[in-house]
Amino acid sequence: MPSKMDKELLIQHYLSNQLTDEQRRLFNQLLASDADFKEQFEFEKNLQGAIRNKQNIDLKSKLIGFEKEITEDIPAKQIRPSYRKWAMAASIAVMATLGWLGYTNLSGPNFDALYDTNFQEYPNTAYTITRGDNQESIERDAFVAYESGNYEIAVEKMQQIPLSQKEEYVDFYLAQSHMHLGNHARAKDLFGKIIKGNAKFAAESYWYAALVSLKEGDKQTAIEQLRILLDSYDYQKEKATTLLKELQ
């Protein structure tokens, strides 16, 4: 006669698909002869089904949330042939020259107003901070700080992430944090690096780099950056078109 513990183990193994042939024989025997065992088994099997169903519903809602983030926050980029990469690198060289020329064209405070109208923080769509997640990491601290608006801490933490663990998106959020802190030169360098490497967030970097150029009063570079953004990507299409018109 199997003990209570043996019976519990049999049910557990059944529910996790781990019964051996011998255990399955014993399990079937008990199911036919032991009413209490049968009742306990039915209860646990039903509970497993109920939990499984709940988990599936929860997962589906999570996926709907991911989808929403993709369609709302990150508009689809156009598929570009690979020569675009080189064209963009060439454009950066042109931009640098034009930028210097454009820099001489500094003008009034309306650039600041345009910057303020158009600058909106890019939300954290890269690093998921799970509630109740006990995992401690520098990256997690950095993004918690970013989401809470503590940009100084965000910069500090992002710079501490070891190179081997640094995800591609970190530079983009580091640049965002610098923008908030008014470190536009640092932000500009980082956006330039992302664009040059055609890394994740390249389209977004063109947009924000154009805003930095505005802030610096560098109208010509801002125009060039917006043109490339409109020619090669879909990101911020409407806003970029409006801003370009205002600058021309």
Added chain:
Amino acid sequence: MQEKQPHITLEQLKQGSDKVLKQVYEENRAKFLNWARRYHLSEEENIDIYQDAYVIFYDNIMSGKVERFTSSISTYLFGIGKYLIFSQMKKNKKTIRSEFDLALVGEEDEVTASFEMEEQELTTEQSLLQKHFGTLGAKCQELLTLFYYRGFTIQEIMQLENYNSENVVKAAKSRCMKTLRERIKTNAI
């Protein structure tokens, strides 16, 4: 060019962190939707099917149907997706053209051959259990989910949740089950 993310293992997926779930969702989405478009369903239907295929794939992983990956994740998703697309086409009363016939068996059909494709409707008992399960404390819900859904042993739960001994876990589990039984009984009267 986007940098390729590190390869996701079955164990990582089983742990089910939001980060990994999202990475898998994003990595396979465009590929799946491009493939699904040939069946001329609406984009909304394709996205819904992609999500359902993902849920079914994950459910089969958690119920032990996948012991190790023998193909890429996208192959599994395509296999399930194919089944769901044909079901949807039948529902929409669309004709299935011969080149897309179900009889054409590819790798994706083989790897998902033992999968449960349809979500089982909850029985009355299960609905009642689900309702009262939701009223249990967070600790109880977590413990029972680890045991019955994630397939953790008592010893693994002890280590994960920092219980002092296996007996403490067993006692806690018994209390949760007892509460659940009592609540169902009260409700049934």
